[in-house]
Amino acid sequence: MLQAWKSFYARSDPAKAYSLLSPALILVTLAMLVPLVLMLSFSFFTQVSFTEIDYSFTIQRYIDFFQKNLLVSLLIKSVKISFIVTFVTLLTAYPVCYYIAFYVKKNKMLWLVLLTLPFWTSYLLRVFSWKIILGTKGVINSSLINAGLLNEPLTFLMYSETAVIITLTHAWAAFALLPLYVSLEKIDFSLIEAARDLGLSRLETFWKITLPLSLPGIIGAILIIFIPTVGDYVTPALLGGTDGRMLSNMIQAYFGKVNNIPLGAASATIMLLTVAIVTMVVSYTTKQLSQRIS
């Protein structure tokens, strides 16, 4: 019996694959699939009173969402902030990765480790340290005032959308570095030399060769930053003030203080769908764009 099982296992690739996958599969099922199903179910219920929930099926919560201007505008703002964060991160991370991939000859790993060094501390600590930099009596404002350049502190720096964008950009930069670096590193440098040899300037070579070939990394970086930042609530809660509030802060409130779990679940589901749609549109258009370039 045991012998037969061993022989079956040795010959069956699917059996090996599933046994290797099973720890992850179990974890994903328990920690992801179950909560997701719960969230979806709750979005179709009704909060009757503070403690009581009516479990009969209704889509009224989704109608509620779109009838509340605040929620819709917070959704739009969340997506907008995420887009800006993604764009700024790409713009700052890409040149760094380009430099490491093509111009650093020795100790590339050291460069990458040094770049990710700030990310060895916790996310919360990094958010708080931005408070020290951006605050009314923070590093920027006090040095500008001491230098005599300002009479009053810049207020848009703290408890604002700007603060959220700056902090999120910094917080997620490391996650953009790695996919970008990997895709640039894979580009054979002789392709770039070949383009120059065939008469293209440095800039043209970048548009025609480097950028299209690093596209997988760009898409990877976009998704890896966009998806988690849309739903981020720590940074807007700590640094956003009223101006920088995002939809996730509202969702948190529905599950907590406001205690309207079904509306919170419906808002979360809508956000999930928005992220999914944006993700698909972004990767599709980026691919189309690159085909047009070449």
Added chain:
Amino acid sequence: MNDSFIQINRISKHFGNVKAVDDVSFQIKEGEFFSLLGPSGCGKTTLLRLLAGFEYPTNGNLLLDGIDITALPPDKRPTNMVFQNYAIFPHINVEKNVQFGLRKLGLTSDEISKRVKDVLSLVKLEGYEERFSSQLSGGQRQRVALARALVRQPKVLLLDEPLGALDKKLRDEMQLELRTLQKEIGITFVFVTHDQQEAISMSDRVAVMSEGKIQQMSSPNELYKNPQNIFVSDFIGETNFLKAKTESKDGEYINVNIENLGQFKVKNSLNISENSSDVICSVRPETMMIDVEKSDWDICLEATIKQTSYLGEMTKFYVETKEIEKVITVSSQYFDNQSFKENKCFISINLNDISLLNKK
């Protein structure tokens, strides 16, 4: 034809402490098939990259057709390169790869499609326009790389070991094709290779490089028959070295005393006049004779066969003699590894086949 089409004037290229190219000067003729030959690390690829504009020289200058190109970037030079790994752009198809270099030449779309069509037929790749690099064999990729460079009608085509990745049969075919193609279109080819057989069979002239310097530059025949030093003699083909001392000069000949063999009169190709200077006598394996019986050649030695390698069209024998301490290599088309029963043989040398080399 312009004899100094490409002028390389005292070019050096240093990478830190390494002198990849060390004060090299020579000229390449217009329409010539010129090869840079040498072992890896000899500076041949660096020299080619200097010509392409991927590196800039530490010292010296480069002239192409009378114009100083030393400081020009690659896109401003009338040269094109066939890369060692072909460097076919993987995200566009064959046709777009070939068109790639034509964008900046200011041609009409009719001219572009005509040029692409012509060059694809020249390299026998009609019908492959829509394929991507990943859908092509090594030989086909090589043709795409060739087409992509030739379609720009460069003044000089630079080739960086383009045949290195192909299997032997295909390589032999491509050698012949490249040679024919070059004669047909008349573009100057500068060809880098570490394969001496490749350089010899294709080139009009070959420059043998070692340690950043040119060791010898001449026609393939000259290179094989009259190598100027031990490095060239050893690198081009195979040879046996015998130590010797010069004695008296005798017209075009010189008497030399070959170690343990005695005094012989050989051609004085080095034009040595002084007595008792150390020289090396080089004897190619195929000029010697191996036989079961003694011969009446100028030198005939009794030998023992230590090892043989059968190559089909000929057999190489590695033999030992009482007189010479080193193992001697002799090749024969007549005898093979089964001809000698008891490993006993006689090897013979003709004095005309001995060439003198400086001991350096």
